Structure formats: structure tokens, C-alpha cells
Amino acid sequence: MTTKQGGGIEVRPVAGYIGAEITGVDLADGLDEAQVAVVRAAVLRWKVVFFRGQRLDHEGQVRFARRFGEPVVLRRRGSASPAGHPEIETTADRLELGGRYGMEHDEWLRRRRHIPLRGWHCDHGARVDPPAATILRAETVPPYGGDTTWANLAAAYAGLSAPVRAFADGLRAEHRLGVGYQSRPGDDAYVRHLLDHQIATVHPLVRVHPETGERVLFVNGYYVEHIEDVSRAESRLLLELLLEQATRPEYTVRFHWEPGSVAFWDNRATIHLAPSDNAHLGHPRTMHRVMLAGDVPAGVDGRPSEALVGSAPGRW
Template identity: 85%
Template sequence: MTTEKTTAEAGTDGGIEVRPVAGHIGAEITGVDLAAGPDAAQVAAIRAAVLRWKVVFFRGQRLDHAGHVAFARRFGEPVVPPRRGKASPPDVPEIETTADRLELGGRFGMPHDEWLRRRRHTLHRGWHCDHGARVDPPAATILRAETVPPYGGDTTWANLAAAYAGLSAPLRAFVDGLRAEHRLGVGYQPRPGEDAYVRHLLDHQVATVHPLVRVHPETGERVLFVNGYYVEQIAGLSRPESQAILDLLLDQVTRPEYTVRFRWEPGSVAFWDNRATVHLAPSDNAHLDHPRTMHRVMLAGEVPVGVDGTPSEALLGSEPGRW
């Protein structure tokens, strides 16, 4: 499925226009009012665009919480996270709201910028798919901007299918048969003494063995299922071997040609395939005196399956379909 056309790499389908914004990932969609509810043809076109371009962007939308959830339901079943931040609307359990410093500053007994540094002490640590340590990570995420700073606060996505295809044939054959343990909180640097965030991680631990290369359930593409935030170690390799291979793969995934960066505006919506992308939330706005309030809905996903047909194996803290 694709909405890619020969004319300027853009196309119109279901009355909407899909205009790619980067060579391997990302397209902007116009001509649809998400609050009014897209019709069946528009839903099909949006779904095809998400599968083709991995993340699509809408601007100038006027969604409220109910409209956000209703739009998400056209594409799958929204999950209801058991734990949400204090900024999340109490009467709409499908929506998670983050308000940056307003939400996270001081939550774990440290300033937000220190907490961020401890989570992102290497260049790769911030890259992640949503809830990748679960045995059934969400299939997709729909993120809506309410308030954004006048500058800074951009989000970046990377195309995991393009990254896999860009590997040499011998390396693809090697990683096809590997599996890796994904664990919540991997790589976080504890604070000396009592660390409330470490206690939080231990109290809510989640771990899964996923194929390092998963087969996308809709497109059939092979996807390099790796990220810097959750992957603990490649199974069967020594830790130094594992780290060297992971660094190589993460360098591949985050090559600029496989990424797209989005400048948020109030009313912007990003809809991405969480099975075929990783993303990097911004770290350039914590020092700015401007709020950044975002609302997220995630769609239930499948248990990943590797090239050999073997599914992921839950180790701790998650069961398929149960949040």
C-alpha cells in the first residue's frame, strides 16, 4: 500500500494530499479535518501513508481529547496505560499528557535537566520506540501538540526498515538470526545515594526478548528492531561483542538520511508506525521558559515475530493485550 505518486513525489487520495518531506521517512498530509472525522477513503489513504512513510504530520488541527481518541479508533484499539502523569486528563484514560518541566521537574527528586542527562548519557540513549520493553509494543502512536515553545522542542524519527535495507548483505544475514533482551531503564545512570527513579524502575520492571530483526505484520518489511533506550544485550553474545554490534546498528539507524525532524506548532499532530520507527524526544528546551504540552494516544500492537517465525518472549512485567 502506498500513496506515493510520480508527480513531485506527492499524491492525492480520498481528497487528501500526501507530500513526502524527506527521502526515506515522513510525509505531511493536508486536506483533512481530523476533528470532523475522516471518511473511509481518507482513513485508507492515511493508513497507507503511515505504512509507506512511517510517520505522517498534520497541521492546524483542532482536536480535543474526545476527538483525538475517536480519530485513533479509526485505526486500531487505543490502549489504556495503567500509570499516567498528573497532567493527563482524569476522565479520558486513553490519553497521556506530558507537560515537560511542569510534569517532570522534581518528580523524582531531581531537576528535570539532571534526570534527562542521566537517561541520555550517550548519544544513542534517547532513541526509542514507545514501550519497547513490552512483549507487545504499541503498533502506532498519535501525538498532538497543545502548547509548544516558539523555538526548540522538535522531535526526530528514524526509519528502521530503511536502516535494515541499507546494511550490507552479509550483515543483514548475521542480524536476521539474533535476538536481544529489552528492559525498562537500561543505561540509566543512578544518582548517588537514594534515587527515586531507580526505585520507580524496579517497582515497574518490564523485560522481553525480541528478535533483532522483526517482520512487519502489514508490509512484510524486515525491520531493524533496535533502540538505545531499551536494549540490554544481544542474546548469545558476550557483553563487549553485544555492545559493539549494538553501537554499529544504532549508528546505522540514526544516520541523517534515515531520519526526519518535525517543527511542532499548536494543533500539529504526528502519527507514526511504532513498529518501524524509533524517535528522539527533544532535549533542547528544558532550559527555556516556555511550556510544551503534548497529548498521546497509543494503539494496541502485536507480539513481534522474527525472520524465522519465532515470536518475542516475555520475561517480566507484560502479557499480550494486558496493560
């Protein structure tokens, strides 16, 4: 069902619980207040929205992002990111990471995703103030493969049985950088890097969305170390249960990128899975990411997240 909104914009849901495609707007021309309101409402309702055939450049992407929040400026980026636009990180930077630590990129990626659910994550979830949203723009994509998948964490929470929801409401979990990495035998330069640049936070397992008031199952495979106040064995099984719930197919949407595609998602209410089916194809995939600054999550009881090491609100 397509719904026509203010400013000539049309919003068409593409899956039952998450995802909508927005048409009728040229992001390079800028958005008026009515159009901004429609896009913001669509992101909050559908968690991720897609625009196709856009002609944004770096400056236009940052300008678009600023209509919805304050872009994050990362202290460290790779050589592929545009020097004149510190708000933008280019995904091609990640191809450099393995080489910094004595590994081919494929090995580095395998060690980060040695368990299937490990790849699911929100952006910078180990921080005490994870980004509120992410805007990703496709420049160069393979002719096939390279899709991204998102999951709706509010729908996943609502889909739990009432006793499990009540149990999860009172739990907190440690999120830590590098949890999903499987170390190499012997000396591992990447492990040393993780220890030297550690980021860890205790987040509520269920956070209350600051704009919608929804309860969100704040869990992901890449950052969650363990659930507090339960045994390691219990934590492992609980996390497996909750991750499988969060990534059930009915709570997900998959998007096939084209040059000029833009995805805008609520990083507070989703996790996503970057593709792993395109590296062997030999085709470049260049994407440009802008993240919007977020707040410190709060649980059902109102208790905020607690930084353990490595991050403070607003300091990147």
C-alpha cells in the same frame, strides 16, 4: 512530489526515506473510509505522517485514533493528563517524574540520556507487545526548538550490507525498562522504582512487519540491554554499529511543531528522539499522546518475542 489521493487528500513526502505531510483533510470532521485508507497507506509507506493546523480536542483525537486501532489505556498517568480521557497521556506529566524520586527534572533527564544515542526509542519497547502506532497532538509549543526526529528502521535494515543483514536476522536482544538510566551515588529511589516495576522482553533483533512484510532493524538506545548469545563486549560494539546505522541522517526526518500539529507514526518501524533543546527556554510544551495496541513481534524465523517479566499481551 505531492500525490493526490482518494477523499481529496494530498500526501507530500518531506524526506527521502521517511516522513510525509498530509493536507486536504480536517481531522475534527472525521474521516470517511477512503480517507482512512489513504492515511493508513501513507503511514505504512512513510512511517510517520504530519498534519498541520488541526483543531482536534481530546475527544476528537481519541475518535481519530479509533479509526486505526484500539487505543491503549495506561494504568498510571500523571496529573496533567485529562481525567475524562484515559486513552490520552500528556507529555507534561514527565515534568513530575524527577520530583517523585528526589531529583530536579533536568537531572532526571540527564541521567536517562547520559549517552547521546540513549534518547532514541520506540514507545514502550520493553513490553512484549509494544504499541503499533502513536498519535501525538501539539497544544502548546515553544516559538523555536522542541522538534522531534524519527528514523526509519526498515530503511536502516535494508541499508546494511548483505552479510550483516544475514547475521542480524538470527539474533535476539533483551529489552528492559531503565537500561539507559545512570544511577545516582548511594541510595537511588528511581532505581528502586525500576526494580519494583521491571519490564523485560527478548525481542528479535530483526522483526518482520505484520502489515508490510518488511524486515525492520528492531533496535533502540533506551531499552536494549544486550544481544543474546554474544559476549558483553561484542554486544556493546554491535549495538553501537546498529544504532549508528539506524540514526544515520538520511534515514531520519525532523519535524517542527506548531499548535494544532499532529504526528502519526508506525511504532513498529521507527524510533524517535524527543527534543532536549527547549528546557532552558522557559516556554511550555504540552503534547497529547494516544497509542494504539500492538501485537507480539516475530522474527525472520517466525519466532515471537518472549516476555521475561512485567508484561503480558494486551495487559497494560
